[in-house]
Amino acid sequence: MSARPLVVVGDALLDVDLVGSASRLTPDAPVPVVEDIERRERPGGAALAAVIAAAAGSREVVLVAPIDSDDGAARLRELLAGRVRLIAIPAGGGTAVKQRVRVGDHSVARLDSGAPVATLGPLPAEAAEAIRDAAAVLVADYGRGTTAAADVREALGAARGPVVWDPHPRGADPVPNARLVTPNGAEAARVAADAATGNGLAAVGARAEALIRLWGVGAVAVTLGSRGALLSYGSGAPMVVPAVAVTGGDPCGAGDSFAAAAALALADGAVTGEAVAAAVAFASAFVARGGATAWDAGDAAGAAGRPDAVADTGAEGVIAQVRASGGTVVATGGCFDLLHPGHVATLRAARGLGDCLVVCINSDASVRRLKGPSRPLVTAGDRARVLEALEFVDAVVVFDEDTPAEVLDRLRPDVWAKGGDYAGADLPEAEVLRTWGGQAVVLPYLDGHSTTALVERSRVW
CATH class of the missing domain: 3.40.50.620 (HUPs)
Structure with missing residues (x-):
């Protein structure tokens, strides 16, 4: 393991897939009857980003996240054990649990529980020290209030390594010292609605520039799903990194995999453009291998790190x-x-x-x-x-x-x-x-x- 870890800060969730089969509709409504249900649990939110990063490289990963004392939190701790080092922020409001009801590869409903905003205790001194000395920090904001807390923001502002910020519509603005912010196309359009209209690259580029001015950050990479990502530094021509074509796969967790890969690359000394290119390739491979549903299926990075690995995608x-x-x-x-x-x-x-x-x-x-x-x-x-x-x-x-x-x-x-x-x-x-x-x-x-x-x-x- 490298001496300096990657630190992931944000909201840890418990994700549950209820996977079954459906061959008929209910008699009272045009909805499927899902039978033979199998329950599959995995870390979600910042916790998913952390386990993806831990599986992808040789660097230790530390997760700083609010953790309650309910059954969901206990299960989340079990899923994280042996994968990442957890520094828990005391919290209340219940563990956020997101349940997808799926028939085969298709989701038919999602059931969310837990308070929309967690009640946070003080940031432990151990967490502040880990953030400050990290090789890189990934902020995985899921809108539950972690990144808005004054002591968390103070610690992030003092980080010596590069900060990658994966934002959420209900979350806080990135700290100004963030090296890279990674909104998806819809998030960028929502925050920078006045910057441009449409979904073409010119509009995406204009929104990225507007976000850099709004947040005062180093760069913005707008993720565009199968179209790859657009990276802007606020002026000049943006860099567009096309994605490898993927057939099938589950896009759930693609944004987390992108942000995790970018943070790992920056931790290893890559420049921002190199980190974004690596993140696009990694996210494509992650989706092709089953996305978040395959989070524990061995090496999440697949062929990452092996010679000729670029070819083994999907x-x-x-x-x-x-x-x-x-x-x-x-x-x-x-x-x-x-x-x-x-x-x-x-x-x-x-x-x-x-x-x-x-x-x-x-x-x-x-x-x-x-x-x-x-x-x-x-x-x-x-x-x-x-x-x-x-x-x-x-x-x-x-x-x-x-x-x-x-x-x-x-x-x-x-x-x-x-x-x-x-x-x-x-x-x-x-x-x-x-x-x-x-x-x-x-x-x-x-x-x-x-x-x-x-x-x-x-x-x-």
């Missing part, structure tokens, strides 16, 4: 959604070093065999072992970005082994498709596919195109 989410609807998962693989028409033809044909296409590509080290020390010509991250830009590619996964056997065993596609000179022969991966009833197939190859040939021609030129 394959599991894509596959889960296709399987849930009874569809067919198709996978293919290769080095894909210098994408050429032969590759494109094979990929397009492979996608036509099912309802999604996952492309498994060799890592840079794997390519060097297979092709020699002069390859690859293009890094795995860039190869993945090119492939993901193709409309018939749904996800890309990087593997480091010499063969895709391990990644295939993890993804378990219904079909494994290869192009080339394999017709009439058993594909090397066919035996692996048979273990779960999958089928390996060969696709026609567009003759006269290969990366090796392209490299040789370039040398002649």
